[in-house]
Amino acid sequence: MRRQRLEILLFVTPAxxxxxxxxxxxxxxxxxxxxxxxxxxxxxxxxxxxxxxLRVLTDEVFTDAVMHNFIIVFASIxxxxxxxxxxxLLLNRRIKGRGLLRTIVFVPYVLAEVIAGVVWxxxxxxxxxxxxxxVSSVGIPVPEQGFLGTPDLALTTVFVVLTWKYLxxxxxxxxxxxxxxxxxxxxxxxLDGASWWQVQRRIAVPLIAPTIRTWxxxxxxxxxxxxxxxxxxxxxxxxxATTTMVTYxxxxxxxxxxxxxxxxxxxxxxxxxxxxxxAYQYLVLRRDTKADA
Amino acid sequence: MVRNRYRHRLTTQVSAATFINVLHATTxxxxxxxxxxxxxxxxxxxVLCGSAVLLTATACGGGEETxxxxxxxxxxxxxxxxxxxxxxxxxxxVAAEFEEANPGVEVEVEAMAHEDMVDRLAAAFQSGDxxxxxxxxxxxxxxxxxxxxxxxxxxxxSDEAIEKLGGNVSGWQVDGQTYALPFSLxxxxxxxxxxxxxxxGITEAPQTMEELxxxxxxxxxxxxxxxxxxxxxxxxxxxxxxxxALRACGQDVLEDAVTSLDFTxxxxxxxxxxxxxxxxxxxxxxxxxxxxxxEGATSASGLLATxxxxxxxxxxxxxxxxxxxxxxxxxxxxxTGWFAFxxxxxxxxxxxxxLGGGDAWAVSTDAPDASVDLVNYLLSDEVQTGxxxxxxxxxxxxxxxxxxxDPALAQLLEVRDAAPYIQLYFDTAFxxxxxxxxxxxxxxxxxxxATPQEIVDxxxxxxxLEK
Numbered sequence: 001m002r003r004q005r006l007e008i009l010l011f012v013t014p015a016x017x018x019x020x021x022x023x024x025x026x027x028x029x030x031x032x033x034x035x036x037x038x039x040x041x042x043x044x045x046x047x048x049x050x051x052x053x054l055r056v057l058t059d060e061v062f063t064d065a066v067m068h069n070f071i072i073v074f075a076s077i078x079x080x081x082x083x084x085x086x087x088x089l090l091l092n093r094r095i096k097g098r099g100l101l102r103t104i105v106f107v108p109y110v111l112a113e114v115i116a117g118v119v120w121x122x123x124x125x126x127x128x129x130x131x132x133x134x135v136s137s138v139g140i141p142v143p144e145q146g147f148l149g150t151p152d153l154a155l156t157t158v159f160v161v162l163t164w165k166y167l168x169x170x171x172x173x174x175x176x177x178x179x180x181x182x183x184x185x186x187x188x189x190x191l192d193g194a195s196w197w198q199v200q201r202r203i204a205v206p207l208i209a210p211t212i213r214t215w216x217x218x219x220x221x222x223x224x225x226x227x228x229x230x231x232x233x234x235x236x237x238x239x240x241a242t243t244t245m246v247t248y249x250x251x252x253x254x255x256x257x258x259x260x261x262x263x264x265x266x267x268x269x270x271x272x273x274x275x276x277x278x279a280y281q282y283l284v285l286r287r288d289t290k291a292d293a
Numbered sequence: 294m295v296r297n298r299y300r301h302r303l304t305t306q307v308s309a310a311t312f313i314n315v316l317h318a319t320t321x322x323x324x325x326x327x328x329x330x331x332x333x334x335x336x337x338x339x340v341l342c343g344s345a346v347l348l349t350a351t352a353c354g355g356g357e358e359t360x361x362x363x364x365x366x367x368x369x370x371x372x373x374x375x376x377x378x379x380x381x382x383x384x385x386x387v388a389a390e391f392e393e394a395n396p397g398v399e400v401e402v403e404a405m406a407h408e409d410m411v412d413r414l415a416a417a418f419q420s421g422d423x424x425x426x427x428x429x430x431x432x433x434x435x436x437x438x439x440x441x442x443x444x445x446x447x448x449x450x451s452d453e454a455i456e457k458l459g460g461n462v463s464g465w466q467v468d469g470q471t472y473a474l475p476f477s478l479x480x481x482x483x484x485x486x487x488x489x490x491x492x493x494g495i496t497e498a499p500q501t502m503e504e505l506x507x508x509x510x511x512x513x514x515x516x517x518x519x520x521x522x523x524x525x526x527x528x529x530x531x532x533x534x535x536x537x538a539l540r541a542c543g544q545d546v547l548e549d550a551v552t553s554l555d556f557t558x559x560x561x562x563x564x565x566x567x568x569x570x571x572x573x574x575x576x577x578x579x580x581x582x583x584x585x586x587x588e589g590a591t592s593a594s595g596l597l598a599t600x601x602x603x604x605x606x607x608x609x610x611x612x613x614x615x616x617x618x619x620x621x622x623x624x625x626x627x628x629t630g631w632f633a634f635x636x637x638x639x640x641x642x643x644x645x646x647x648l649g650g651g652d653a654w655a656v657s658t659d660a661p662d663a664s665v666d667l668v669n670y671l672l673s674d675e676v677q678t679g680x681x682x683x684x685x686x687x688x689x690x691x692x693x694x695x696x697x698x699d700p701a702l703a704q705l706l707e708v709r710d711a712a713p714y715i716q717l718y719f720d721t722a723f724x725x726x727x728x729x730x731x732x733x734x735x736x737x738x739x740x741x742x743a744t745p746q747e748i749v750d751x752x753x754x755x756x757x758l759e760k
Binding site for chain 2: 037039040041042043055061122125126127128144145146148149151154233234235237238239240251254255256257258
C-alpha cells in the first residue's frame with residue numbers, strides 16, 4: 001500500500017509540476033492581472049475591481065470576436081463532420097490508391113500551422129496569388145480586394161483554410177474508429193442482405209459514435225482557441241472581420257500594453273471554454289465515460 | 294542595414310518568444326491531456342490546459358532569461374539592434390574605444406535583431422531588470438517608463454550633448470527633463486518610383502493634395518497602381534491620418550493635444566475628411582486592408598521595390614527595407630524618389646513640418662554612472678560621424694550630418710533639418726494604449742467603416758481610460 005502511494009507520487013509529480021507551472025500559475029496570474037490597470041511594467045498596484053471585465057464585455061470588437069468564435073465552432077461541426085465522415089467511409093473501402101488518398105487528406109494536418117498559413121496567404125494574394133488567378137481564369141469573379149481583404153468574405157475564407165487543415169484529423173480519427181468495427185458484423189449484415197449503405201448507416205456509424213463525440217469536443221475547444229491561422233492570414237482584419245477572442249487578447253495585451261484588459265479577456269475565454277466543456281461533458285459525453293467505469 | 298532597425302516600429306507580429314511560450318505550454322498540456330484521457334476528469338483538465346495555453350501567451354510574456362543589469366558597478370550592459378554589418382562591427386569598435394578611454398570599465402555589448410530586442414525589452418520592463426544602456430522611442434511610451442521610475446534623468450549629466458542636439462531631443466523630454474538622447478531621427482514621406490512617374494507623364498512631384506489626386510489619376514490611366522499601404526499592420530495606414538492632422542492642425546494645437554489628450558479641435562475632424570477624400574480616389578493596391586508593411590515581396594514595401602506600385606508613404610527606413618526585398622539587393626536603385634506629404638489647402642499646419650521619429654539612448658535607473666558617459670560618447674561628434682559614414686541612420690548631431698553618403702538619406706536629412714518642427718508619430722507620442730486605439734479606428738476608415746468623427750471619438754475614449 002505504501003509502496004503504491006510512492007509510485008503514484010513518483011509518476012504523478014512531474015505532470016503535476018508541469019501543470020502547476022504552465023497551467024495553474026498562468027491562470028492565476030492572468031486572473032490577478034485582470035483586476036488591475038497595468039501597462040506591463042512597474043508595480044501592479046492600481047486595483048480597479050471588475051472594471052476591466054466591464055470594458056471587455058462592452059467592447060464591440062470583443063463581442064464580435066466571441067461571435068466569430070462561435071460561428072467557427074458551429075460551422076466546423078456542420079461542415080467538417082459530414083465531410084470527414086464521408087471521406088472516412090470512402091477511404092475505409094478497398095479502393096485503388098487508398099494509401100495515397102489517405103496521405104493526401106492527412107498531410108495538411110501534419111503541416112505546421114504557421115507554414116500552412118503563410119502558403120495560403122500567398123496563394124490568396126489579390127491578382128498575383130496562384131489561387132486567385134486560377135479562380136479568375138475559370139471565369140469566377142474575384143473580389144476587388146481579394147478574398148482575405150474583403151470584410152464580408154474574410155471569415156469564410158479563413159474557415160475554408162481551417163477546414164482544409166483540420167479535416168485530416170477528423171478523417172484519421174473516424175478511420176481509426178471504423179477499423180475497430182469487427183469484420184464479423186459487416187459479414188453478418190451482408191449475409192442478411194444489407195446493402196453497403198445500410199451497413200454503414202446502421203452499423204459502422206453508430207459504432208464509432210463515441211469517436212465522433214470526442215472529435216466534436218476537440219473541434220469545439222480548438223475553434224474557441226483559434227489563433228495562429230487567423231493571425232497569419234488576416235491578423236484579425238480587415239476591419240475586425242476575423243477577430244477571435246485570442247487575437248483580441250493578444251492585440252490588447254502585447255500590442256497595446258493593456259495587460260489588465262487582456263487578462264480579463266483571457267479569463268472570459270477560459271470561462272466560456274470551461275462552461276462549454278462541462279456542458280458537453282454532462283449532456284453528450286456522459287454515456288461514453290459511464291461505459292468506461 | 295537600416296532594414297532591421299526599423300522593421301516593426303510597433304511590435305506588429307506576435308513575438309517569437311510568445312510563440313515559444315505557447316509551444317511550451319501546448320506540449321505540457323498535451324502530456325497531461327494524453328495521460329488523463331481515460332479518466333472522467335479529463336474534460337475539465339483538457340479545457341484547463343487549452344485555455345491556459347492562451348493565458349500563458351499574455352501572462353508569461355516576460356518568462357525568458359533577462360540577465361540584463363549586472364550588479365557590477367564597472368560593467369555596463371548595452372543593448373542595440375544594429376545586428377548586421379557594418380553597424381555591428383562599428384559598435385564593437387566604439388565599445389572598445391570607450392573601454393580604453395575609461396580604464397576599469399567594461400562594456401558588455403549585446404547586438405540583437407530588432408524584433409528580439411523589442412521583446413526582450415518588454416520583458417525587462419516587466420521584471421524591472423533592465424540593461425544599463427538601451428533604446429527608447431520617446432513620447433508616451435517613455436513617459437510611462439519615467440513614471441514607473443525606470444529611466445535616469447540625463448538633463449544635468451548630458452547637458453552638453455543635449456545642447457548640441459537642440460530641438461531633436463524634444464520627443465524624449467518629459468516635463469521639461471530629458472531622459473534619452475536621440476541618435477537617429479528620420480521623417481516620413483512619399484517614396485516613389487521615378488520611372489513609373491515618367492511613364493505616367495508626371496513631371497513634377499505633387500506639392501498639394503490636388504496635385505497628388507491628379508498624379509493618382511494619371512497613374513491609373515497608365516495602368517499603374519498608384520499607392521501601396523500596409524493597412525494590415527495598421528500603423529502604415531495611420532501615418533496618413535497623422536500627416537493630414539499635421540497639415541490641418543497648427544503646432545500649438547498639436548502640442549496641446551499631446552499633453553492634454555484633448556482632440557476636440559475641429560482640425561482633427563478635418564484631417565479625417567481630407568483622408569476620406571484621398572481614399573475616395575481608390576489609389577491603393579488590391580487587398581491593401583490585409584497587406585503587411587514590410588514582410589516579403591507582397592508587402593507594401595515589396596510592391597514598391599518590385600515596380601508593382603508607384604508610391605508608398607514610409608519613413609527613412611524604406612530604402613533599406615526595399616534593398617532587403619529585392620534579389621539584387623538594390624531596391625529601387627536609381628529610380629528612388631522622395632517627396633514630402635503634400636500641403637492641404639486652408640490647413641493651419643506648416644507645410645514644411647514633418648512627421649517623424651527615431652531612436653534614442655537611455656540609461657536605466659540602477660545603471661552605473663559610467664553608463665551616462667557611454668551615452669554621451671555615443672552622441673559625440675566622432676561616434677555620430679562614424680554612424681553616419683556607415684549609413685546606419687540619420688544622425689542627430691549637426692557635426693555628423695555632412696558625413697551621410699547615401700543620396701536618399703542625405704536628401705531626407707536636408708528636409709528634416711529644414712523643418713520648423715518634427716511631430717513624433719502620434720502612436721508613439723500618445724503611448725501604445727491610446728495610439729493603438731487611434732490606429733485601429735484609422736484602419737477602420739480605410740475599410741470604409743469609420744467616419745472622421747469616430748476616429749476622434751475612439752482616441753478620446755482611449756485617452757479617457759488613461760486619465
